[in-house]
Amino acid sequence: MSVGLWGCVSGDGGGPSDDAAPGGQIGGVQVAEGACDEEKEDIGADDVSPLGFSAREALSALSGERSAPLTWAKGGSTTVTVAAGELVAARFVRSTQAKVANSGPGGAESTAIAADCADHLQLDVPLAFSTEDGAFDEAFGVTLRVWQVDAGRFFRRIDLDALQGSYEVTEVDPTEFREVVVSLSGELTGSAVSGTISGIAENPPSGTGPEADVSARPFNVADF
Structure with a gap:
């Protein structure tokens, strides 16, 4: 099962975060997994x-604390604060639509889907993420995907066994x-932060061997 989240990548983030989104959006355009060659x-x-x-100009516009109201899916609200730290590493990513072998005569190549695979920067930075009610009080590395100087998106799988906050x-x-x-996904702009905390609950496989089916149930934790 594949669930769209922020990013336009089919590989890893290449930075301190080992968790890159398997598909999703960049520059406001939905992109499918594997749709972009980078x-x-x-x-x-x-x-x-x-x-x-x-990279320094982009991070200058995106670093520092930003706060926003956060609403829990199960009810209630609090304030979330996100802060990007100093630059660890930077990459320029040239992104083009992936080519796939056509199943028609001759096996001609064609584009995977009609997707906007936008060139962008990847900025590896530490990120502090906390909520006023104490549910989260975390610090980890992320890769900001920046397609314009004052906007960057990030994705991070949260290690539930290493939480500093009280969330369960x-x-x-x-x-x-x-x-x-x-997982946490979000967007930083020059003056604001927004995002989602969401989850996937994977069922035990149905059947055995390579033909076993695996299903999963998505759920929402919070929006901010």
Whole structure:
């Protein structure tokens, strides 16, 4: 099962976060998993990228604390605060639509789907993420995907076994599923932050061997 989240990648984020979104959006356009071929080039903090700005300029617009109201899916609200830290590494990513072998005569190549695979920067940074009610008080690395100087998106799978906050999965009963995964996705702009905390509860496989079917139940934790 594939669930769309922020990002236009089919590989890893290439930074301190090992959790890249398997498909989703970049620049406001929905992109399917595997729809984009990407070439990554390491760049210096002050190198002006082909997008017309440097990693330092982008992070200058996106770093620092931002707060927003957060609404829990099960009811109630609090305030969330997100803060991006200093640049660890940066890459320019040239993104083009993937080519796939056509099943028709001759096996000609064609584009996977009609997707907008936008060139962007990847900025590896530490991120602090906390809620006023104490449910989350976390710090981890993420890769910001920046397509314009004052807007960047991130995705992070949350390690439920290493939480510093008090959050526990109650949206589903974890004992009824093989695995429960909770993820954070968000967008930073020059003055605001928004995002979603969501989860996937994976059922035990139905059947055995390579033909076994695996299903999963998505659930929402919070929006901000």
